[in-house]
Amino acid sequence: MSGFVARVLVGSVLLAGVATGFGQAGIAPAPTPPARMYLNVEVTSAHGGPVTGLQQQDFSLFNNKAPQTISTFTEIDGSVAPTEVVLLIDVMNSQEITMSRERPELDKFLLSRDGKMAYPTTIGVLTEKGIHIQPAPSTDGKGLKEALDRYLPSVRANHLTPGFHGGEERVELSLRALSGVVAQMRQRPGRKLLLWVSPGWPVFSGPAMYLSDKQQQELYHQIASVSEMLRQARVTLYHIDPLGSSESVFQSQSYQQYLKPATKPSQATPGELALQVLATQSGGLVLGASGDIAGLIEKAVDDTKSFYEISFDPKAAEGMDEYHRLEVKVAKPGVVARTRWGYYGQP
Template sequence: MVLLFLPLSLPVMAQQPVAPPEATAAPAFSPDPHISLNVVVSDRSDKPVAGLQQQDFTVLDNKLPQKLVSFRAVEKSTAEAPTEVILLIDAVNARFTTVSYERNEIAKFLGQNSGKLAQPVSIIFFTDQNTRVQTAPTRDGKALLASFDQNVTGLRTITRSEGFYGAVDRLQLSLRTIGTLTEYEARKPGRKVVIWISPGWPILSGPRIELTNREERQIFNSVVGLSTALRQARITLYSIDPLGTTDAGGLRTIYYEEFLKGVPSPNKVQAGNLALQVLAVQSGGLALHSSNDITGSITRCSQDADIYYELSIDPAKAEHPDEYHGLEVKIDKPGLVVRTRTGYYAQP
């Protein structure tokens, strides 16, 4: 069948370790036994809201209210509550001219406020030859910019990049990279805001594509694996489409919305459930598009690291492996918008 090339279990994805230049092997942190949620609350003007209390929140697991195991309001990234912003430049799914424009916009972001960054920032370059972290996280925008200017982003060299099989190649490489990233970040404490600057990888779903039972199981395993890995690594994923107004009104900017609902079983899965934008929204992040202001979009995403709330609940007792549970957080105050992870997979 056409999708036999899809990679789709997390162990397969995690093949190319991503590490800072010093490449020290950090100790792995034990996964949180609770379901931990990073919750962003904003007002109607999209400004983050501080000062909320535990009693203002209600967490619903499959529409049933849950007791909060822990609660903490975070109003600034500190040594005790670190939040790292990771900018990922995608040269696999974007053309060289687009990546060049991205670089200029990122340079503007790093130079804001005289180079004094609000959060520790690191930059990852994703090409089809390798994936590398430029520097360790730093708040020194000037130092980061100097190192950034010395880095040459590789050209896309996938042989069949313009055809269907090239699309499969890009999908495979993208999924391996995000799997590797979650594996590495899970070794580090604290929350991570990963801003993936890319039009997204090919979704490869449509009326002409039929999946075998084996392919459905493979894709479902990857959906479960990535959802769990992102949650345990405390990653909130953001997608910024660098094509801006060129992409405005196109199918790419809205098609992913067909796959946002959580997948309960293999026979309900599609390849589109692994789209970048889908993973971003389901992790509690944003999928931004139709704007040429990449600098502003990065700033918009990174401000979610300034003010947010950490909540946790006990996981539900599952009746079978990989049982999907939808999550919803409600605020007992009118006019506020809440954004967090939309679900998780429980185990017996």
């Protein structure tokens, strides 16, 4: 592996900032999180619809397989709870033909419901020059479409180096962009959904990958930092794949092989920083294999119609970046509970 790839994989999230259409969005170090942790839990039936009316006694929470006491429990109606959606269009990691498919579908979504968004929504566009993003969310779909007209280039102008080295640059810029957007979202209250419309960025992982012990430690810390950044900002990440599974960037190797979280530096792999993996582990969804991009976006937004918020008080970790696997079970037949996969505790 080249030295540049190693620097990208273990340092990109720690860079100073990310270019936006409104100046620089700095990536400030995350403050120490409060002792109490909150989880958004989606509960669905076998048919995929939300399951409502459950009580706290129906839920069990496990922390590293050990029962964890639930401190608070609330069933939330998404239509009245503070919720924000960021719809990010990833031009940098897409081909022109992909963008030509996306554009009418994006307009279709923004102009649905007579142009009235279900939740305050922000439009962002990622190119190799940085992120152009609105300064504040809006529920005016027509206004959001006009913003997209301004931000989205009519002709793709990606001047990154082609091939392997161009892929290195896209990884770096993608992870910087993710950090910058989440830092901006963190400033606002409530639950946030980050819908990343993209085939995904390259992932340099596999048996031929070699990292020194120091690089493994730095990579593990970066994985932990990204995970905690999303959790503390209350951001759930969704991957909207405009290509579908047969054409995606993971066509030769499935992202599922990277889903198991590393619990120590020697287990860390760059694949854990893939968009699909980050989305799944945040409690979001990987949506694709469909030409109905507007429908996929709508499905992600519908995730907030009804959900449960539970909290717990974790014990202090024994070491830095100590991974804790979380699991929520519901004592009702035929239902599935989905939440973020875990957290990285600190002493």
